[in-house]
Amino acid sequence: MLAAIVAGRQLQATLLIAKPEQLIRNAGFIPALRDRGVDFVCCDMPGTNTLTVGIFALIVQHARETISQRTKAALAVKRVREELSGAHAKLTPNLIAKSLQVRQANADNHP
Template sequence: MTKYIGYIRVSTKHQNNSGLGQLAQKAMIKNFLKKDDLLIAEYEEVESGKKDDRPELLKALEHCKKENAILLIGKLDRLSRNVGFIYLLKDSKVKFVCCDMPEATDVTIGIMAVLAQDERERTSQRTKAALAELKAKGVQLGSPCNLNSEARQSGTKALIQKARNNPNNKLATALIVPLRESGLSYQKIADKLNESGFKTSTGKEFSNAQVLLLYDRYINIKLESDHK
């Protein structure tokens, strides 16, 4: 018999009140459990994805240690962009399983931590730089009339960046890196991603070129981080 403690999270009070986020994740946890598995408890977190404090997660991790149980996470992609969650889970040394990504490991979580931290820093830097540039040009911020051609181009770039930081791509990268470093070709990795049901940011299957792009992006991020 395997003992589990469930952990689900919705990012806003609206999602919490609607019950849709919890119900979906509860269903995933229930469907994951086998006949002889035991779900000891469930912990629910309702917080903003920007906050790093996770009181319910801390309780769940302590409960796992006490009962020698496995933390069963309803949906990893809902949590993968939060640096605080990722490091807390990684450093706890508690065994975990993700319903939507059972193959996730400590290595996966470590990769996600690098990507999430980089995304947060880059987003902050881009926002500050863009605001400073607009102010220097005498643009009054917050006015709809400011949406000139230049602003629209910036908006297009933001959409492209959003696609690059899509949770689907981040989850795929966490699997691509260890597979590539074990010697698999880009095409074989793409095949494995597609067989496992992974999708690109546009909802399509992965090609070897897309795998190469995601792997190169991770390597560049790691090199930049190492030189800081």
């Protein structure tokens, strides 16, 4: 993507983006393109401009942050209830204590 931006700027060409999600990694990316003088067109949304894509970027970033917060909160609740399985189960206090006991017993039996 960076190479395309550099080439577009050097050639004064318009950057074609298949989908806006490919262009929007964070909300600050759109103003950075504008400030660098790189024009772009989103093929899925050809009528967009820096304003509309910028607004879309803010919405997408907010949604990503909200999903992350909700996921972390749900995992914390499950961790407290000891309902996690797989790698997350290793994080529960009871399993950590049990692991320490087993390792201590192994160390005591194998000096």
